[in-house]
Each structure stands twice: as C-alpha cells, then as structure tokens.
Amino acid sequence: MRKLTRITAYPQGQSTYDCECCGRLSRTIWGEVHDVAGDAVVYYCQWTVEGPEHDANVDLILGPWGDGTTPDDRALISMAFRRSEGSFMVIDVASRHAKVAGACRKGLARDDVIGTCLAQAAFTTVDVIWHDDWRIADLLAAR
Numbered sequence: 001m002r003k004l005t006r007i008t009a010y011p012q013g014q015s016t017y018d019c020e021c022c023g024r025l026s027r028t029i030w031g032e033v034h035d036v037a038g039d040a041v042v043y044y045c046q047w048t049v050e051g052p053e054h055d056a057n058v059d060l061i062l063g064p065w066g067d068g069t070t071p072d073d074r075a076l077i078s079m080a081f082r083r084s085e086g087s088f089m090v091i092d093v094a095s096r097h098a099k100v101a102g103a104c105r106k107g108l109a110r111d112d113v114i115g116t117c118l119a120q121a122a123f124t125t126v127d128v129i130w131h132d133d134w135r136i137a138d139l140l141a142a143r
Contacts, residue, residue, distance in 0.1 A: 007124065009033045009043075009132035025049045029135045033125050040065055041125050044100065047081075047139045056081040056139055058088070059096055060125055061104045062118070074104035077113055077122045081139070088126055090114055 011031040019026045028046040042065070047056035058081060063074030078096040079088050093107030113119050130136055 007033060007035045007128045009129045011133045011135060014135060019048045019051065019054070022048065022051060022054075024051050026051075027135075027138065029133065031129075031133060033128050041121075042103065043125065043129055045081075045129065045133075045136070045139070049138060052083045054083075056083065057096060058126055058129070059093075059100055060122055061100060062121070063104065070105075071103055072105045076100055076104045076107040077118065078107065079122060079126060081126075083139075088123065090119060090122060 009031055010033070011029065013031075014027060014029040016025055016027050018024070026046065026048045028044060030042065030044045033041045033043060042061040044059040045056060046059075048054040058079040060077045060079070061074050062077065063069070065074075076093050076096065078091050078093040080091050081088055090110050090113045092110050096107065108118070113122065
C-alpha cells in the first residue's frame with residue numbers, strides 16, 4: 001500500500017436535481033479526504049449549476065469511521081462558498097444537518113467552530129477538495 005505524504009481527496013459519487021427556488025440544475029458531489037494517519041473526513045458539496053447568485057454548500061463529516069463506530073461518534077461542520085467573493089465561511093448547520101443526519105448525530109454551530117482547531121481542519125479540508133476533486137471546476141466556472 002502506498003503511504004500518503006499529504007492530505008488527499010478521493011472523489012466518489014455525484015447526483016443532480018432541480019433547484020427548489022429557481023428550477024435550475026443543481027449538483028451534489030461527495031467523497032473522502034484522508035490525512036497521512038489514514039483518518040477520513042466525508043464531504044458533500046452542493047451547488048446550482050450556472051447559478052452564481054447561489055452560494056455553494058460544503059458539508060464535512062468529521063470523526064471515526066469503520067467497524068465499531070456509529071453516527072454518535074461523528075459531527076457535521078457546514079460551510080458556504082461565496083462564489084462572488086471566492087471565499088468560504090463556516091455556517092450554522094441547522095438547515096444542513098437533515099441532509100446527512102444518518103451519517104452523524106450532531107451538527108456544530110458556527111460559534112463552536114470559529115477560533116478552534118476544528119476551523120483550521122475545515123478550511124484545510126476544503127482547500128484539499130478544491131485542489132484534488134476535478135468536479136469542482138463546474139462550480140468555479142459559474143462565478
């Protein structure tokens with residue numbers, strides 16, 4: 001097995017649907033980000049194609065995965081990608097948690113993340129996703 005020398009994103013799946021507010025095509029992609037220790041973060045990125053007025057959503061599920069773990073062991077951090085500014089912002093998970101509730105039991109409020117090591121982990125993770133997951137090009141093209 002090849003040893004990882006950096007944090008790496010592994011794209012897995014995607015789906016499309018119609019945006020609830022404007023009817024345009026929306027896309028969700030997902031995958032995993034692994035660090036050199038083998039720990040994983042599962043990610044979901046959702047955006048409206050050719051809808052630059054819509055922020056994109058990034059949901060990160062952190063915590064242990066695999067045998068002997070349950071959703072109680074994991075937490076959700078949600079971020080918005082502001083297309084017009086090209087920047088990320090941690091957001092409260094209230095509107096996002098229902099979409100991934102089967103994978104994690106709790107969602108972290110913005111105030112529980114900002115100024116902590118979790119914030120650094122979240123921003124590092126989205127940087128890796130933006131670098132490694134080629135499907136993001138569709139999102140970036142509509143800025």
